[in-house]
Amino acid sequence: MALINKVLPGYVATLWCQTGATPTPLTPTQLETWGDVDAIVGVSAGGLGGGGIQVPVEAVPSFGADDAFAAYSIAGQRTGAKITTQNQVTSLTVTAPWNPADTAQLLIREDGYSGTIIRTYVVAVYDGTNTVAYAFNARIGGMQWDMAPDAEGKFIFTIHPVGSNEYGWSNS
């Protein structure tokens, strides 16, 4: 299959996670292998499904790596110098319309209270034919339920990737 070659609207992105109370997260090699990731991504986003479940989020937040660098001022030079340093994986603060019975939200709630469960998450971008996937292993923190009265209730939580090399890009 070909890598998607077009500019896409943000609506094409979905968030998926492994099922099960005590999942076995994918290895770094598996995280960058579509043949392993596709079981977590559902059929509606071009995956096979069966091993994952969709997290119903309002929007998939920015993901990637934080910016990090060291700055130096060097006598005699007109400008200082910047050297990139080992940066951290970006945490994803996610807002989901809260449904108390939603299976994915219940899993994430349990992970958040556990604090130790590492689960594989996948951001899938699907153009109707092909899928690009960013898979990573993460824990859950910072859960809040916001019941402001002028809209639906929100379940807000933060996905903290474990970092290191536990992420991978793949495509169908």
Added chain:
Amino acid sequence: MTTQLNPVDYAQSIQYQLAGIVNPVPVYALFNRNFANQEKFLTWQLRDVHQPVYTGQTQNNKGIDTPIFQVSVFAQDMSDSFNLSNDILQSLHGYSGMFGNPSTSGFWVSKIDAYWLYNSYDNELGLHQVFMDCTLYVPA
């Protein structure tokens, strides 16, 4: 995951609810000048049926519906128009519960926000008018 209620249910429930509040004053879904020779009456219009849509291919990944119906109160006597409007305000503003006929198309609203927009007078028709917006917050 959210479902969309049928706007027909909204329409039937608005008619049912308003008719119950101002009975025996007639309530109409849309304005018709033929009705203008009546001493007092109401019309309503439904708008802004909309659930915010969220990301992904799953159609029911949406927020709640917050439809608005506008109520137009007409009366030859100004105090009648204000009193009818007050009846609606007192009955609907802040209301939470069954909206419409519970045995047919009625549904549960978590809150109704009634908003008196303005009053006016139509010299040609000889009718005082009061316009109100009522927002329904519908969990579904």
